[in-house]
Amino acid sequence: MIHAAFLIPLLPLLGFALLVVAGKRLGDPLAGWVATLAVAGAFVASVIVALGLHQHHQHAQTQLIFEWLPVGGFHVNASILVDPLSMTMALFVTGVGALIHLYAIGYMHGDSRYPRFFVYLNLFIFSMLSLVLADNFVMMFLGWEGVGACSYLLVSFWFERPAAASAGKKAFVTNRVGDFGLMTAMFLIFAHVGSLTYGPVFAAAGGLGRGTATAICLLLLLGACGKSAQLPLYVWLPDAMEGPTPVSALIHAATMVTAGVYLMARVAPLLAQAPDAATTIAWVGAATALFAATVACAQNDIKRVLAYSTISQLGYMFLAVGSGAYVAGLFHMVTHAFFKALLFLGAGSVIHGMHDEQDMKRMGALRKWMPITSATFIVGWLAIAGVPPFAGFWSKDDILAAAYHKGFALWLIGFVTAGLTAYYMTRQVALVFFGRARWGTGEEAAHVAANQEGHGATPHESPWTMWVPLVALALLATFGWLINAPWHPANFLERWLDPVVGAFSVAHGPSTAIKVSLAAITTVLGLGAIGLGFVVWDRSAEHSELEPEILRQAWYIDPAYAAVIERPGEMLANFSADVIDHGLIDGSVNGVASLVRDSGRELRRLQTGYVRNYALGIAAGTAAMLAYVVVRTW
Amino acid sequence: MSPVLAATKPDLLVFIAASAAVLSGAIGVVVARHPVHSALMLIQTLFGVAVLFVAQGADFLAAVQIIVYAGAIVVLFLFVIMLIGVDKEENVAAEPLRLQRPLALALGALSLLEIVLLSRTEWVTGASSLGGAANGAGDNVVKLGRSVFTQYLYAFEITSILLIIAVVGAVFLARRPPRSRSSEQLEEQR
Amino acid sequence: MSISPGPYLVVAAALFTIGAVGLLVRRNVLVMFMCVELMLNAANLSFVTFARKLNDIGGQSAVFFVMVVAAAEVVIGLGIIVAIFRRQSGATADDLHMLKG
Numbered sequence: 001m002i003h004a005a006f007l008i009p010l011l012p013l014l015g016f017a018l019l020v021v022a023g024k025r026l027g028d029p030l031a032g033w034v035a036t037l038a039v040a041g042a043f044v045a046s047v048i049v050a051l052g053l054h055q056h057h058q059h060a061q062t063q064l065i066f067e068w069l070p071v072g073g074f075h076v077n078a079s080i081l082v083d084p085l086s087m088t089m090a091l092f093v094t095g096v097g098a099l100i101h102l103y104a105i106g107y108m109h110g111d112s113r114y115p116r117f118f119v120y121l122n123l124f125i126f127s128m129l130s131l132v133l134a135d136n137f138v139m140m141f142l143g144w145e146g147v148g149a150c151s152y153l154l155v156s157f158w159f160e161r162p163a164a165a166s167a168g169k170k171a172f173v174t175n176r177v178g179d180f181g182l183m184t185a186m187f188l189i190f191a192h193v194g195s196l197t198y199g200p201v202f203a204a205a206g207g208l209g210r211g212t213a214t215a216i217c218l219l220l221l222l223g224a225c226g227k228s229a230q231l232p233l234y235v236w237l238p239d240a241m242e243g244p245t246p247v248s249a250l251i252h253a254a255t256m257v258t259a260g261v262y263l264m265a266r267v268a269p270l271l272a273q274a275p276d277a278a279t280t281i282a283w284v285g286a287a288t289a290l291f292a293a294t295v296a297c298a299q300n301d302i303k304r305v306l307a308y309s310t311i312s313q314l315g316y317m318f319l320a321v322g323s324g325a326y327v328a329g330l331f332h333m334v335t336h337a338f339f340k341a342l343l344f345l346g347a348g349s350v351i352h353g354m355h356d357e358q359d360m361k362r363m364g365a366l367r368k369w370m371p372i373t374s375a376t377f378i379v380g381w382l383a384i385a386g387v388p389p390f391a392g393f394w395s396k397d398d399i400l401a402a403a404y405h406k407g408f409a410l411w412l413i414g415f416v417t418a419g420l421t422a423y424y425m426t427r428q429v430a431l432v433f434f435g436r437a438r439w440g441t442g443e444e445a446a447h448v449a450a451n452q453e454g455h456g457a458t459p460h461e462s463p464w465t466m467w468v469p470l471v472a473l474a475l476l477a478t479f480g481w482l483i484n485a486p487w488h489p490a491n492f493l494e495r496w497l498d499p500v501v502g503a504f505s506v507a508h509g510p511s512t513a514i515k516v517s518l519a520a521i522t523t524v525l526g527l528g529a530i531g532l533g534f535v536v537w538d539r540s541a542e543h544s545e546l547e548p549e550i551l552r553q554a555w556y557i558d559p560a561y562a563a564v565i566e567r568p569g570e571m572l573a574n575f576s577a578d579v580i581d582h583g584l585i586d587g588s589v590n591g592v593a594s595l596v597r598d599s600g601r602e603l604r605r606l607q608t609g610y611v612r613n614y615a616l617g618i619a620a621g622t623a624a625m626l627a628y629v630v631v632r633t634w
Numbered sequence: 635m636s637p638v639l640a641a642t643k644p645d646l647l648v649f650i651a652a653s654a655a656v657l658s659g660a661i662g663v664v665v666a667r668h669p670v671h672s673a674l675m676l677i678q679t680l681f682g683v684a685v686l687f688v689a690q691g692a693d694f695l696a697a698v699q700i701i702v703y704a705g706a707i708v709v710l711f712l713f714v715i716m717l718i719g720v721d722k723e724e725n726v727a728a729e730p731l732r733l734q735r736p737l738a739l740a741l742g743a744l745s746l747l748e749i750v751l752l753s754r755t756e757w758v759t760g761a762s763s764l765g766g767a768a769n770g771a772g773d774n775v776v777k778l779g780r781s782v783f784t785q786y787l788y789a790f791e792i793t794s795i796l797l798i799i800a801v802v803g804a805v806f807l808a809r810r811p812p813r814s815r816s817s818e819q820l821e822e823q824r
Numbered sequence: 825m826s827i828s829p830g831p832y833l834v835v836a837a838a839l840f841t842i843g844a845v846g847l848l849v850r851r852n853v854l855v856m857f858m859c860v861e862l863m864l865n866a867a868n869l870s871f872v873t874f875a876r877k878l879n880d881i882g883g884q885s886a887v888f889f890v891m892v893v894a895a896a897e898v899v900i901g902l903g904i905i906v907a908i909f910r911r912q913s914g915a916t917a918d919d920l921h922m923l924k925g
Contacts, residue, residue: 609924619741626748653835664846672855692872718909738848742841749837781881793892800896807903
């Protein structure tokens with residue numbers, strides 16, 4: 001059964017190829033169904049392979065597709081690594097991906113470039129699967145770049161909008177900075193180990209010096225920060241909300257941004273050799289989580305809140321990995337995929353129903369008009385806020401317990417962030433689904449009426465292709481925690497991942513008593529924040545004192561980057577264009593021409609046309625020659 | 635300049651007189667306003683040079699100088715002056731081109747000085763009498779003829795061809811352009 | 825004893841420079857031509873002087889040929905002048921400046 005592994009990346013690739021060739025002819029909605037079936041097929045293949053792996057007691061295997069670079073002693077193969085970690089990733093990438101493809105069929109209906117969207121989506125799934133299924137760093141890097149490229153293509157899908165085009169560029173360029181770190185880490189690994197395949201590298205991990213291992217891990221962290229939008233390379237993610245909502249859900253919530261966490265988990269053997277790097281990862285994650293949570297409290301765009309929320313939750317995952325709790329981090333990754341995708345798809349449904357309105361201050365009381373969307377969104381809200389027994393509660397508390405074990409300050413940051421998370425999500429739910437309807441009267445009605453496009457003036461529920469995935473994800477968000485309940489033998493995920501990360505995970509966490517009390521006070525904080533948020537925001541949408549400008553502007557980091565990085569770059573470019581190109585290069589080329597022209601003009605004055613002047617020249621020459629002879633023979 | 639004084643008196647007298655004629659004639663050619671006056675001064679110079687030729691033993695050349703140069707070439711000049719009418723008096727005082735005169739005089743003086751300096755040095759080497767002795771016994775004509783018709787025969791033949799070419803060229807250059815004939819031809823063809 | 829070659833050469837040099845200066849200064853074409861003849865004569869005088877000094881008849885042969893060529897040159901030169909003056913009578917050397925760059 002494991003031999004079906006090659007189908008996992010193959011099916012989306014075939015879907016991509018078919019849609020490239022015949023997408024336009026298939027059209028709306030057939031192209032979307034082809035894409036969805038390709039990914040669903042990949043999901044079925046993943047299930048089969050995972051079951052096969054389980055039969056082999058989670059013993060890792062490799063399926064060789066072809067030899068790519070056999071160069072002397074250095075081999076890079078296109079192989080699929082079937083081990084618990086890669087199969088976990090493959091399962092939820094294809095599963096959640098298939099649901100989002102189904103959703104996109106309805107969401108993108110009517111778009112002029114409908115088939116192209118699914119071309120890009122399938123290509124993305126293929127790249128992501130290459131990333132997680134690779135057995136060496138090079139193939140992983142190919143997938144890494146592939147998802148970056150697809151992210152660029154998809155974020156700037158509506159490229160006629162300048163904001164979308166520049167957001168795509170920003171995503172790509174910021175990721176490039178991270179990729180530099182990843183590439184340098186690969187160079188270092190190769191220099192010290194001589195191979196880039198996971199097996200030999202991790203086997204030789206023990207022989208690496210501490211400084212080398214720390215350098216490699218910090219560089220890998222840089223790469224992960226770029227892809228997973230941590231400080232300081234997070235700036236592309238909020239802007240990437242310019243892309244269509246399925247893109248935000250798939251790429252920027254469930255899959256691409258988790259590539260960084262996956263990378264950190266994959267190199268657990270290396271991290272075990274570099275405890276300083278692990279601590280750095282934990283602090284980066286904690287700081288990012290807190291930072292993003294504060295900013296999310298003051299955003300008005302429904303998708304931007306979720307974007308900052310994603311950054312914050314990814315920070316939690318990094319905190320877990322840095323604290324040595326790999327299973328907790330991966331568990332949170334899976335549950336986060338469920339509820340964040342749910343929240344994004346729900347937001348998309350709201351936007352669709354509100355005729356492309358995205359400002360939460362212009363929404364309100366939508367639960368009456370969009371029942372399914374609001375019910376599923378509320379499930380997602382409860383999950384992310386950490387309310388038991390929804391999925392987020394279990395995974396978040398695992399992380400906080402590990403953080404407590406690592407350091408009290410880390411735990412405290414995580415704890416405060418949990419409270420902020422509950423607060424801002426409650427604010428969002430209250431503004432959108434509860435309270436007064438702020439879209440029916442006066443200016444709001446005119447705005448809505450202007451966006452009608454054939455819909456009615458009131459919001460409406462979405463078609464079945466859109467709410468079926470919502471319901472599916474809501475069920476996963478509710479019951480998905482069962483894959484890793486904290487008591488034995490229900491901790492399936494922990495036992496499943498044990499061969500990969502067990503040796504490197506923290507052996508003894510805090511005691512059960514401490515864990516329970518931590519969970520209790522976190523829950524109390526969460527419920528309190530929910531209550532506060534509801535009370536404040538259900539009544540009125542105007543509370544500018546709770547939305548200070550500094551938070552709304554995300555602590556002015558973007559303008560700071562512009563001043564520090566863009567301005568010098570611009571100045572250098574202007575200098576190059578004006579001084580070097582125009583002055584120096586053009587000047588010297590034109591100068592040569594001027595020199596020739598001017599010297600010619602001056603020399604022309606010798607040619608007076610008068611014979612007598614020429615004769616004078618001859619006489620002068622004669623006198624000079626005679627002078628030479630006189631001097632020589634004197 | 636002691637060799638000059640050591641010479642015999644008649645030779646010295648002849649030399650001085652002939653040189654005076656040469657140089658004054660030359661200056662006359664340059665400064666005379668009327669071209670005919672210049673031609674006459676040229677004849678004077680040529681006569682002086684002929685005398686100097688005789689003083690150095692080149693009798694035949696002196697004769698040829700008178701006959702060809704003074705007798706034919708200057709006459710040719712005078713013919714052209716008369717026929718074409720290039721006989722206006724030139725305004726010698728004015729000089730339209732700037733710096734021409736001062737530079738010309740400066741360069742002339744400089745060249746003269748240099749040549750005089752060079753002539754002091756005894757730097758003529760090589761075997762004498764390669765082409766036959768010029769001084770000594772024998773007629774000058776015989777010696778010259780022997781040299782021209784034996785050693786420089788090719789040059790002689792080529793110069794004779796040159797003269798024929800010059801005649802042909804002069805006839806062609808000086809004829810009237812056949813303008814009326816071509817226009818007649820064109821009218822006949824219509 | 826006759827006069828040594830030195831003074832003859834000085835006379836020839838003076839004749840040459842007078843001819844050269846005249847060529848540069850005069851504008852009438854025929855007078856310029858006459859100045860050229862002066863220069864040729866100066867060269868002839870030098871040739872004869874050296875023929876006597878080196879006791880070589882070749883110098884006098886050279887004078888012979890110089891005179892022939894000078895004659896041919898005068899013929900052609902005057903033919904050209906005639907051709908020019910047909911177009912424009914009263915022309916001087918300065919009027920022929922069509923090759924001005």
